[in-house]
Amino acid sequence: MNVAQKKRTLMRDTIRDAAIREFARNGLAGTSTQAxxxxxxxxxxxxxxxxSSxxxxxxxxxxxxxxxxxEIFFLSSSRDDPETAIRAYIERKIRHALEHPDSSxxxxxxxxxxxPEMAEHWPGLRAAVDEASDVIRAWIDEGKIAPIDPLLFQINMWAVTQHYAEYEVQTRMLMDxxxxxxxxxxxxxxxxxxLFLTRCGLAEPGEKE
Known part of the structure; x- marks a missing residue:
């Protein structure tokens, strides 16, 4: 990549990050190109x-x-070690939510x-979730974790990890x-x-780090 290409890529990243901040605050309709x-x-x-628009x-x-x-899930995933995978995924997802809350x-x-704008993105999301579900089912079939619903397990992890971005104001108030x-x-x-290791049978209730 030459200097001009690097400069263009950097500017595109800057614009995308700025757009995410503005869209997160004001939505698509409420965000202007001037903003x-x-x-x-x-x-x-x-x-x-x-x-273009x-x-x-x-x-x-x-x-x-x-x-x-x-990328966070599959960087964290380990087909041989579910405890390591779950730990790494949740930690990375929470840190990402805290550091980049506007994405959530x-x-x-x-x-x-x-x-209404998700039509072109649903197939990719579905494929990623199905692939992750296959990893979780393999853990179950191999007796490495307790039986769980692979889809709902993922959805519940999203709900918990993204909460700290979507409800940051409430969290800050309650945590002083x-x-x-x-x-x-x-x-x-x-x-x-x-919470999630216990659900998988990889930790005992009340067990501390």
């Missing part, structure tokens, strides 16, 4: 040099979020309005955490890990 340009630190004319940028943002979440918030906002103070990622991750 995205301002968030990216460029002019509106510069923005339109890099994007706000709608296409929204689709790009959704696809990027889903690809990140899929944008996705939640899209789901809350009935997911100031807005400029990082949430205690270790405390959050350890509790969630214990």
């Amino acid at each position: 995205i340009a301002d968030a990216a630190g460029i002019s509106k004319a510069q923005l339109h040099y890099y994007i 706000k709608e296409d940028l929204y689709q790009e943002a959704l696809g990027y979020i889903l690809s990140e979440w899929r 918030r944008l996705f939640a906002k899209e789901m809350a309005r009935g997911a 955490a100031e807005p400029d103070t990082p949430l205690d990622a270790d405390r959050i991750a350890n509790e969630a890990i214990q």
